[in-house]
Amino acid sequence: MALKPTIYKAKIALTDLDREVYDNVTLTVACHPSETLERMMVRIMAYCLNAQEGLELCKGLSDSDEADLWARSLDGAMSVWIDVGEPTLERVKKVSRLAPDVRVYSFNSKAPTWWDLASPELKKLPVRVFRFDWAGVQALAKTVERTMDIAVTVSEGSLFVSTAKGDCELQLECLQDG
Numbered sequence: 001m002a003l004k005p006t007i008y009k010a011k012i013a014l015t016d017l018d019r020e021v022y023d024n025v026t027l028t029v030a031c032h033p034s035e036t037l038e039r040m041m042v043r044i045m046a047y048c049l050n051a052q053e054g055l056e057l058c059k060g061l062s063d064s065d066e067a068d069l070w071a072r073s074l075d076g077a078m079s080v081w082i083d084v085g086e087p088t089l090e091r092v093k094k095v096s097r098l099a100p101d102v103r104v105y106s107f108n109s110k111a112p113t114w115w116d117l118a119s120p121e122l123k124k125l126p127v128r129v130f131r132f133d134w135a136g137v138q139a140l141a142k143t144v145e146r147t148m149d150i151a152v153t154v155s156e157g158s159l160f161v162s163t164a165k166g167d168c169e170l171q172l173e174c175l176q177d178g
Helices: 037-049 089-098 111-122 134-141
Strands: 006-016 021-031 069-072 078-084 101-106 127-132 147-155 158-163 166-177
Touching: 006 037, 021 037, 037 069, 037 078, 037 101, 037 134, 037 147, 037 158, 078 089, 089 101, 089 111, 101 111, 111 127, 111 166, 127 134, 134 166
Parallel strands: 006 147, 078 101, 101 127
Antiparallel strands: 006 021, 069 078, 127 166, 147 158, 158 166
16 A cells, blocks of 8 residues: 655745745645655745745656646746756756756755766756755754744845744755756
8 A cells, every 4th residue: 555645734924035025825735755854845945935826836756747846827838847856867858848947956965966967967958956055954854843834034045944843044055047
């Protein structure tokens, strides 16, 4: 019998000073059995960094043909594709043909090695690549609860996150600006 995802609910007070986005967002997130809390929280932070009309959390790990997040235009065409982690070069090439705006958010201890190996080829593609600091992501994962109230403030490459279980700061580095 297959394991079912764990469902998390997050009420987010979003203040993105860089993009002048101020919103209250409610997300229901299905955490796949093989997904870590760190990865799930990076998906939520990627949502906050890209909040816009039509942005959706997708099946991600449950369906390799879907992004972690995406947005479609009013005519149904793919407008934004967002992957979390360290996708293969083949996957990034494929999705860069499917969507005009492709973003990758890497985050774990192997992210620097992935970037060193993949960057020569990724730099040939019209994709944006970012890296979260691993220590900040680990601190963020320690604040997870099944039902969360989160305040996220984005300012100059930093995310300040406040929850009932504590506060933390995440640094976001832009590795490639597509």
